[in-house]
Amino acid sequence: MAERTAELQAALEKEKELSQLKSRFITMASHEFRTPLAIISSSSGILQKFSDRLSAERKEQHFQTIQNTIKHITQILDDVLMINRAEAEKIELHLEASDIIAFCRHLKEEIETTSNQHTINFYLDLGEEIMENYLIIQFDEKILRQILTNLLTNAIKYSPSHNLVNFSLTKNNNQILFKISDRGIGIPEADQANLFEPFHRASNVGTIAGTGLGLSIVKKCVDLHQGKINVESRAGEGTTFTVSLPFFKG
Template structure:
């Protein structure tokens, strides 16, 4: 499956580069730019795919490092949302909701910052990717003794019931994603990172109405 995933963008790069090389004198600037953008997009996709493959291979070989340390989750989530919002080139917004009723009594939290970033950035990126332009993604953070709960909710295309049982398998993608780009590795990586924290992940989704992912991580 991985070889096929690499072959497609490589074909795009080869085709566009060949057209620019052989017919540059016949192509106007708009068409040249279109082919250059296709090359750039394919390179970006391949880079992400390679990083995901290396990460999932490490996880499956049980060689993924787990280095928990004290972490201010509220500040971490606020910074992550700000970073992602700046990087979004669409009309989406990410709405962060923090449970203020329990925030004052939150104990010291030790988590692996790098792996937690993988978990949340993947879930938020997916929520944005599969939602219509102009919609909002809700990101909830709450302390429910003895664990912290993260919830990402979108109003996107939803996941067919028959695909939900296979969501966390490497390279699996739901049948209704159409032409939306993706490696099929993001959720497999998320699950591995959640499990290293001793946590659990659950999904609730309705086709055409949206999807909610819930991650619960114990504080110990």
């Protein structure tokens, strides 16, 4: 009976946490959507009213603003859905054999196209594991994409324009390591303890947009992949995230 009571209490506590999280989602979403929606409304209104007076270049700028803002809103929605699924434990790991080197290179190129002011330097240190510049291992592409995309886009977002972001893939015994380093604003030591909590943002982000969900998603995805994540950072000097995942040969 005592065991059953403990299980019920744990389930009720979990339900309470999910309810509180959903409430915070609603509050965050209503706040985060206001600015991008206002931007879309402004640009579309200008195009509608003054299209005949605008140069082709100015029109293109407004269309680009609308497209970028829609991408931003879509990312917020994706983050909210992902963290909600993670909290409800509805994400499953699906390991498949694939080339991890090609995966990382493609992701690097994909993210670079979204920012013309930063370069991602991708390099390898896999020693004898490389055969003709490929390495087949078991990993969940969707989950790993969530992890690396969040870390790489954060490195870009919190770095000055034209800074280099370093992205490395290495192997250490039975672990595959992904290291992402930047020389951006860094994370104050006081903020690092709560870095992976939902909605937590460092005290020095200023006006840089964000929901505080990205790193929480990263941590849950790393845990699901049975890995570990470590951060080294100094305010004003930059940040290095290291993700280690079990090495399962394909």
